[in-house]
Amino acid sequence: MEQAQIKTLPPPASGGPGPKGSFTTKNEAGWVHRLVDAARLYCRYIGVSLRAQMQYKTSFWMLSFTQFIASGSAFVGMWVLFTRFGSLRGWSMAEVALFYGVINVAFAFADSFGRGFDVFSNMVKGGDFDRVLLRPRSLALQIGAQELLLTRIGRFTQAGLVLGWALHTLPLTWTLGKALFLMATIAGGAALFYGLYVLQATMSFWTIESLEVMNILTYGGTEVGQYPLTIYRAGFRAFFTYVVPIACVNFIPIRALLTANLTGPVLLAPAAGWLFLAVALQVWRIGVLKYTSTGS
Amino acid sequence: MTSGALTPYLSMLSARFRMGLQYRSAAFAGLCTQLFWGVIRVMIFTAFYRSTTHTQAMTLSDTTTYVWLGQAMFALLPWQVDTDVQSMIKTGTVAYEMLRPVDIYWLWFSRAFAQRIAPTVLRAVPMLTVAALLLHLKPPATWQCGVAWAISTILAAVLGSAISVLMTISLLWTLSGDGVSRLLPAIAYTLSGMDVPLVFFPAWSQPLLFALPFRDLVDLPFRLYLGKFAMPQWPVLFGQELAWIIAFVLLGRFLLAIGRQRLVVQGG
Numbered sequence: 001m002e003q004a005q006i007k008t009l010p011p012p013a014s015g016g017p018g019p020k021g022s023f024t025t026k027n028e029a030g031w032v033h034r035l036v037d038a039a040r041l042y043c044r045y046i047g048v049s050l051r052a053q054m055q056y057k058t059s060f061w062m063l064s065f066t067q068f069i070a071s072g073s074a075f076v077g078m079w080v081l082f083t084r085f086g087s088l089r090g091w092s093m094a095e096v097a098l099f100y101g102v103i104n105v106a107f108a109f110a111d112s113f114g115r116g117f118d119v120f121s122n123m124v125k126g127g128d129f130d131r132v133l134l135r136p137r138s139l140a141l142q143i144g145a146q147e148l149l150l151t152r153i154g155r156f157t158q159a160g161l162v163l164g165w166a167l168h169t170l171p172l173t174w175t176l177g178k179a180l181f182l183m184a185t186i187a188g189g190a191a192l193f194y195g196l197y198v199l200q201a202t203m204s205f206w207t208i209e210s211l212e213v214m215n216i217l218t219y220g221g222t223e224v225g226q227y228p229l230t231i232y233r234a235g236f237r238a239f240f241t242y243v244v245p246i247a248c249v250n251f252i253p254i255r256a257l258l259t260a261n262l263t264g265p266v267l268l269a270p271a272a273g274w275l276f277l278a279v280a281l282q283v284w285r286i287g288v289l290k291y292t293s294t295g296s
Numbered sequence: 297m298t299s300g301a302l303t304p305y306l307s308m309l310s311a312r313f314r315m316g317l318q319y320r321s322a323a324f325a326g327l328c329t330q331l332f333w334g335v336i337r338v339m340i341f342t343a344f345y346r347s348t349t350h351t352q353a354m355t356l357s358d359t360t361t362y363v364w365l366g367q368a369m370f371a372l373l374p375w376q377v378d379t380d381v382q383s384m385i386k387t388g389t390v391a392y393e394m395l396r397p398v399d400i401y402w403l404w405f406s407r408a409f410a411q412r413i414a415p416t417v418l419r420a421v422p423m424l425t426v427a428a429l430l431l432h433l434k435p436p437a438t439w440q441c442g443v444a445w446a447i448s449t450i451l452a453a454v455l456g457s458a459i460s461v462l463m464t465i466s467l468l469w470t471l472s473g474d475g476v477s478r479l480l481p482a483i484a485y486t487l488s489g490m491d492v493p494l495v496f497f498p499a500w501s502q503p504l505l506f507a508l509p510f511r512d513l514v515d516l517p518f519r520l521y522l523g524k525f526a527m528p529q530w531p532v533l534f535g536q537e538l539a540w541i542i543a544f545v546l547l548g549r550f551l552l553a554i555g556r557q558r559l560v561v562q563g564g
Contacts, residue, residue, distance in 0.1 A: 062475045070482035077491040084352065084496045085344040212325040216332045223336055231343035232336075 038141055045145035053150050060151060067154025075100065075162060078226065091228050094169040095258060101163025102182070103225035103250050106189025107218070108156035114194045116146030120201035121208045130293050139288055140281055143201065170258070178257060181267070188270030189225075189249035193218060195273070195280035196244070202280070202287035217244055225250040248272035304398045309406040316414025323418035326371075330423060334367040334431070353495040358522050361434045362493050364427035365518045371415035372453055373484055373513060374460035377467060377477045378407055385467050394556065401549050404464060408457040416453070437523025444530055445521035451537045452513045458544035459484070459509075465548055468555035489515030509540040 053060055078100065082093040111118070120143055123129045132142050172178070200214040221244060229237055229251035241247040248269040256266040338360050345356045354362070381404060384390040393400060427433035436442035463477035470476070485491055487510040494505050494515045505511055516533060519525060525533060 063478070066475070066478040066482060069479060070485075073482055073486040074491065076486055080492050080496050080498070081340075081344055083498060085348045087347050089343050089347050212322070213328055216329050220329070220332055220336065223333070227340055227343070232339050236336075236339070 038138060041137060042141060042145045045142075046148045049145075049147045050150060063151035064154040067151055068158050069154075071104065071155040071158040075158065088227065089231055094166050096227060097162050097166035098170065098254055098258070099228060099250060100226045101159050101166055102186055102254060103189060103222055103246070104159030105156060105163055106186050106249065107193050107222045108152045108159055109186075109190035110193030110197065111155070111218075112149045112152035113190075114144065114197035115149040116143045117194075117197040117201040119147075121204035121211055124204045124291075125208050127293055129291065133291075140198070140284060172257070173260075178262065181253065181262060181270075182257065184270045185249055185253040188253075188273030189246075190273070191277040192245065192249050192273035193221070195277035196221070198277070198280040198284050202284045205287040205290045221246045228255075245272040245276060305402050305406045308403055309410050312407050312410030313414050316410055317418060319415070320418065323415060326415070327419050327422055330367040330370055330419065331426065334363055334427070337363045338431070354493060354522075357432065357434060359493060360432050361522060362489075362518050364423070364431060364433040365521060366490050366514060368420040368423040368427065369416060369449065369452075369514065369517075370490070371419060372412055372449070372456050373481065373488065373490060374412075374456045374463060375481050377460065377464045378404065378411065381407070381464050382467055390559070394559075400556075401461070401545075401552050405457055405461050405545075405548075408460045408464070409453065412453050412456050412460070434522075436521050440527065441520055441523045444525075445517050447534065448512075448517040448520050448537065451534065451541065452517055455509065455537060455541050455544065456513055458541055458548060462544055462548045462551070465551050465555060468552075468559060484510045484513065487511070488513040489518070493518075509544070512537040512540055 078096070079093070082088070082096070087093075088096055120129075123132070123143075132139060135142060196214065196217050200211055200218075203211055203214070221240070224232070224236070224240055225246045229240065229247050232240075237247070241252075249272065252266060252269045256262050256269075341359050341363065342356060345352070345359075381390070381393075384393055393403075396403070424433065428435070436445055459480065463480060466476050487505060487508055489511060490513075494502075494511055497505060505515075516537065520530070520533070
């Protein structure tokens with residue numbers, strides 16, 4: 001199938017360099033073609049998922065609203081503590097709200113886009129993964145594209161409002177670079193949480209029980225990231241910096257933003273989220289090799 | 297009611313309870329999650345206490361105990377509808393349920409009660425042990441406070457069940473359970489004190505929080521444990537908890553009666 005499609009590619013533009021050069025061009029075109037093809041397939045899957053979800057409009061709005069309220073009521077807890085205690089080890093409410101907003105927006109993205117991996121254990125349980133294996137496309141793409149959970153817009157909106165309030169309240173001088181850096185931080189966070197969902201899905205190749213333990217890292221990681229990392233004990237700080245690098249997509253870049261100290265390696269910190277996702281996808285590939293079907 | 301009349305409800309309760317005890321690996325995963333969560337919460341509270349010189353309504357050691365009790369009693373909150381009853385309502389087999397010569401409300405209540413207490417027993421015992429040995433969970437202020445806590449916790453379990461039965465009954469109208477039955481747990485989490493002890497909420501909100509039923513699920517038993525209420529107050533507090541139970545049971549029975557009348561089963 002893939003072969004057939006590559007063959008239908010238009011021939012490389014004539015007048016290129018020698019035979020060796022034209023070979024490279026052809027290869028590159030194949031690579032680009034595959035990428036475009038994957039993107040098109042992904043959009044197609046997502047389109048189906050969105051249309052399916054919008055068939056139940058009342059349900060969609062109710063669930064989104066519930067998400068908004070649930071997420072907001074957790075924020076009430078933070079607000080209550082700040083009104084009682086004034087500040088948190090030198091950090092103001094607005095500063096902590098920035099941590100809160102960034103980590104929750106990132107998590108809402110990953111929770112929405114990574115839904116296919118989140119519920120992947122059901123596919124293993126039912127033997128449905130076999131069908132996916134038969135299709136001549138990337139497995140991760142097919143699983144990731146299963147569903148885009150639209151109701152997470154509730155959490156996203158709530159976290160976005162808090163983020164907006166924090167940015168409005170804090171006396172930051174904005175430059176294009178800083179704005180891009182903030183967006184890169186959020187994207188890095190989304191990649192990190194997505195990676196956690198990929199790892200959770202990978203676990204189900206070995207066991208389909210007790211996957212809730214991963215909630216410690218997803219929901220727990222979000223909870224940890226809502227407050228400045230310095231308030232935690234050394235062991236926790238190390239774990240969430242070097243093992244699951246929540247600090248790299250939250251505390252480290254945001255502290256740099258707040259102190260206007262955007263230099264050197266700090267700029268690369270959000271990339272840790274993407275690195276984590278890349279590693280998770282490698283582990284996923286190993287898991288796929290381990291897979292034995294439960295089906296009959 | 298004679299003891300014979302209670303038999304079907306008690307057998308349902310005991311069957312569901314024993315079934316609930318089977319989910320040990322889920323309980324273990326829940327225990328790990330709760331331990332982690334508790335450690336994080338205690339660190340956050342500790343940091344807040346260190347940021348202020350003002351005396352707070354509760355000492356840090358009381359708050360730490362409160363957090364651990366919360367992690368142990370987590371499953372008592374009305375988290376979800378009964379998924380078995382939900383699928384009965386969706387598929388129409390709820391008609392068989394209606395034909396049984398028992399009171400459906402109490403049958404569903406027995407299910408809900410078992411669903412609340414089985415995971416709580418599985419989690420609370422190891423959780424309280426670990427927290428008492430390693431994580432600064434204090435014993436009850438006095439032995440009387442311990443008894444008051446136990447009574448209030450049992451009432452909280454009954455109240456939580458009455459609320460979750462009400463959520464289940466709402467499915468007779470909504471089927472999917474996407475609205476009220478998801479909103480209620482989210483609100484209960486914060487307003488019960490599970491997230492942040494209610495004494496920390498602003499002064500103006502205290503009468504409101506006090507009047508709502510949610511604090512009877514978490515805040516009241518925990519503050520009794522910590523000895524925050526004088527003994528003469530106890531009867532009134534238990535009375536309020538009981539009054540909410542009666543209110544939720546009556547409301548549930550009323551809605552179930554209406555729901556039964558308008559129930560249309562799509563037969564085939």
